[in-house]
Amino acid sequence: DADVTQTPRNRITKTGKRIMLECSQTKGHDRMYWYRQDPGLGLRLIYYSFDVKDINKGEISDGYSVSRQAQAKFSLSLESAIPNQTALYFCATSWTSGTGELFFGEGSRLTVL
């Protein structure tokens, strides 16, 4: 089945380390997103991309960067991780000509010590 795959699924790192979370999709969707989930705060948009040459900041982009290496790949980087970036991160995709539904990956749990 076509899916959205995130790696790694779990990662523990130390303050100051550079971390990359990767997302790949086989759905053929053109739009990709990175969300962060924290208890009591819901899902907050970090960055989104409508195609390979399009990158846009979301609600909470500070401390993060992204790269859209291909239509199917969208990676999120934390250049210098800090403890308050400990969270569950979700990649999502959607289709420009679709209904607007977001299709989420399984999530990447990041812990920054």
Next chain:
Amino acid sequence: GENVEQHPSTLSVQEGDSAVIKCTYSDSASNYFPWYKQELGKRPQLIIDIRSNVGEKKDQRIAVTLNKTAKHFSLHITETQPEDSAVYFCAASRQNNNDMRFGAGTRLTVKP
């Protein structure tokens, strides 16, 4: 930008009862309002959505209502079952879906 508020944060009901979750939004230009269900340890998945050109949409035991004047929308689950237990998120976005904002979530527990 858009701000979405969701209430209550937790909701506990007996099996068979109804559950209602309410959301308000701030951007009058928003016209797409989806609801996502996230089971424990799983990814969020769309369960129902509504666009601003309709006031109500129903799919079996779930329904969503929209009041554009008051800028609020609600999720209604009837005849709740234990498998309805999950966290539910409302969201709102404009036509091009470039900045969908989510509510903080409601943890629904259905007691057998």
